[in-house]
Amino acid sequence: MIEISHLVKKFGALLAVNDISFSVAxxxxxxxxxxxxxxxxxxxxxxxxxxxxxxxxxxxxxxxIEQDTIAAQRQMGYLPEGAPCYEEMTPRSFLNFVAAxxxxxxxxxxxxxxxxxxxxxxxxxxxxxxxxxSKGFKRRVGLAQAIIxxxxxxxxxxxxxxxxxNQKHQVREMIRGLAKDKIVIISTHxxxxxxxxxxxxxxxxxxxxxxxxxxxxxxxxxxYHGALxxxxxxxxxxxxxxxxxxxLAQVALVESITENNQLTLFPRYKDQSILLDVSxxxxxRQLPVVSINQEKGKLDEVFRxxxxxxxx
Amino acid sequence: xxxITVIAGREMRSYxxxxxxxxxxxxxxVLSGVFTFYMGNLFEREQADLTPFFTFHPWLYLFLVxxxxxxxxxxxxxxxxxxxxxxxxxxxxxxxxxxxxxxWLFAGLALLLTFxxxxxxxxxxxxxxxxxxxxxxxxxxxxxxxLAIGSCMSAVSKSQVVAFILTGVVCLLxxxxxFPLVLNVFRDWLPIIVVDTVASLSFLTHFGAIAKGxxxxxxxxxxxxxxxxxxxxxxxxxxxxxxQ
Numbered sequence: 001m002i003e004i005s006h007l008v009k010k011f012g013a014l015l016a017v018n019d020i021s022f023s024v025a026x027x028x029x030x031x032x033x034x035x036x037x038x039x040x041x042x043x044x045x046x047x048x049x050x051x052x053x054x055x056x057x058x059x060x061x062x063x064x065i066e067q068d069t070i071a072a073q074r075q076m077g078y079l080p081e082g083a084p085c086y087e088e089m090t091p092r093s094f095l096n097f098v099a100a101x102x103x104x105x106x107x108x109x110x111x112x113x114x115x116x117x118x119x120x121x122x123x124x125x126x127x128x129x130x131x132x133x134s135k136g137f138k139r140r141v142g143l144a145q146a147i148i149x150x151x152x153x154x155x156x157x158x159x160x161x162x163x164x165x166n167q168k169h170q171v172r173e174m175i176r177g178l179a180k181d182k183i184v185i186i187s188t189h190x191x192x193x194x195x196x197x198x199x200x201x202x203x204x205x206x207x208x209x210x211x212x213x214x215x216x217x218x219x220x221x222x223x224y225h226g227a228l229x230x231x232x233x234x235x236x237x238x239x240x241x242x243x244x245x246x247x248l249a250q251v252a253l254v255e256s257i258t259e260n261n262q263l264t265l266f267p268r269y270k271d272q273s274i275l276l277d278v279s280x281x282x283x284x285r286q287l288p289v290v291s292i293n294q295e296k297g298k299l300d301e302v303f304r305x306x307x308x309x310x311x312x
Numbered sequence: 313x314x315x316i317t318v319i320a321g322r323e324m325r326s327y328x329x330x331x332x333x334x335x336x337x338x339x340x341x342v343l344s345g346v347f348t349f350y351m352g353n354l355f356e357r358e359q360a361d362l363t364p365f366f367t368f369h370p371w372l373y374l375f376l377v378x379x380x381x382x383x384x385x386x387x388x389x390x391x392x393x394x395x396x397x398x399x400x401x402x403x404x405x406x407x408x409x410x411x412x413x414x415x416w417l418f419a420g421l422a423l424l425l426t427f428x429x430x431x432x433x434x435x436x437x438x439x440x441x442x443x444x445x446x447x448x449x450x451x452x453x454x455x456x457x458x459l460a461i462g463s464c465m466s467a468v469s470k471s472q473v474v475a476f477i478l479t480g481v482v483c484l485l486x487x488x489x490x491f492p493l494v495l496n497v498f499r500d501w502l503p504i505i506v507v508d509t510v511a512s513l514s515f516l517t518h519f520g521a522i523a524k525g526x527x528x529x530x531x532x533x534x535x536x537x538x539x540x541x542x543x544x545x546x547x548x549x550x551x552x553x554x555x556q
Contacts, residue, residue: 071401101401
């Protein structure tokens with residue numbers, strides 16, 4: 001259990017974290033979202049005991065991070081932003097160092113070592129200097145050190161930043177594959193990542209929590225939630241059919257996207273699907289529609305709306 | 313204890329993972345040879361002792377020690393690995409001490425590798441090996457003092473160049489503290505007790521006393537206190553930066 005209450009962090013005149021409170025229970029995968037400089041990394045740095053808060057309190061399974069730092073840090077694995085390492089070391093010596101610093105010994109240390117090397121597919125580069133490794137491998141070495149002691153809490157600051165799609169997929173699989181009784185906090189500005197791995201999403205902007213809910217609830221806040229996108233055949237112009245759909249009782253608004261030859265139909269009531277009405281109409285009138293997609297909601301649109309609301 | 317040895321072990325390995333260690337040892341050996349044989353006239357003196365060898369140590373350390381110590385904390389801060397280090401279940405003081413011990417042992421190794429000079433005087437004459445042993449201990453303690461200062465200066469700045477220069481300047485002050493040049497500045501306007509205190513901080517005075525062959529308690533206490541004070545100062549600086 002991580003409990004954060006009234007956390008404040010000032011850097012000189014800059015208020016980086018402005019009175020944040022929340023708690024995370026085992027089994028939750030919490031995604032921190034927010035623009036750059038919103039306070040995501042700062043919050044993580046305080047939770048892991050790297051920075052001291054200006055005010056407020058953080059406890060890790062009952063251990064106060066300021067009073068009982070070591071006991072709290074034992075329970076956490078942390079991947080700092082940019083995955084810094086000792087570049088002159090090899091992954092083998094680096095992981096052994098972290099294992100020793102985390103009090104892993106003997107057969108258990110070997111077993112854990114082998115396990116993280118397998119999970120992160122590091123076997124091929126174990127004896128190569130970290131500075132010579134590609135960005136993807138460096139990130140995986142960083143992740144490996146974070147999980148080597150099988151921590152109850154995993155804190156990952158932008159774990160997939162700079163990785164190619166395959167590597168991103170691997171990292172997400174790894175996070176999903178963690179035992180269900182762990183706490184994971186990841187920060188990202190890739191919104192699809194939140195829906196892919198998180199059970200809870202939190203948007204932070206200007207040092208404050210501006211949204212805290214399930215990713216699908218976040219999507220529901222989108223004006224696109226439940227909207228239908230219709231692709232029209234190339235032989236016709238989508239805009240010509242705008243009037244026809246606008247006439248439907250359940251449709252509140254129709255937008256034409258000329259460059260894609262698409263129409264977007266917004267439902268009048270968010271909880272009532274318009275799919276049936278629209279598809280009936282397409283069938284009955286034999287309209288040249290190639291495909292119909294129902295939108296779940298656009299996270300980046302919600303993200304922009306929520307974070308910009310604060311500015312205005 | 314575990315934390316200290318783990319950190320020290322990692323640091324030690326990292327010295328030898330880069331050319332730094334070899335270059336340092338080579339330069340140290342060449343320079344101490346040059347100082348001893350050319351400037352110290354070891355042969356021409358026709359005395360079987362290592363006085364010329366040890367006399368130059370404080371001056372040699374003045375620019376060689378900052379070269380080891382500058383990276384202790386600056387590099388961690390610059391590369392960001394400090395974030396990793398300080399979120400391991402290790403206290404700041406353990407990390408400070410571990411890093412210092414590795415640097416100190418490394419300097420000790422460089423010092424040990426000067427043994428051919430010792431063999432030379434033993435081959436040529438019949439030196440007082442007790443004095444030589446004490447001088448080696450004294451020299452190593454002095455290196456410890458320099459390194460502890462360097463550790464603190466390295467924690468102050470993210471830039472290794474700044475750390476190098478700051479260390480050089482502060483170490484120079486400690487070396488020169490016993491010189492009339494420095495003492496005369498204070499003598500006119502400070503009470504004598506303060507002047508005496510400044511004089512007693514001189515590395516040269518304490519090293520000189522040990523190099524005469526007497527491992528006096530007060531000189532040992534002096535060097536260990538200097539090391540401890542500067543390591544505590546390093547801890548304070550590192551922790552202060554965490555709060556900023």
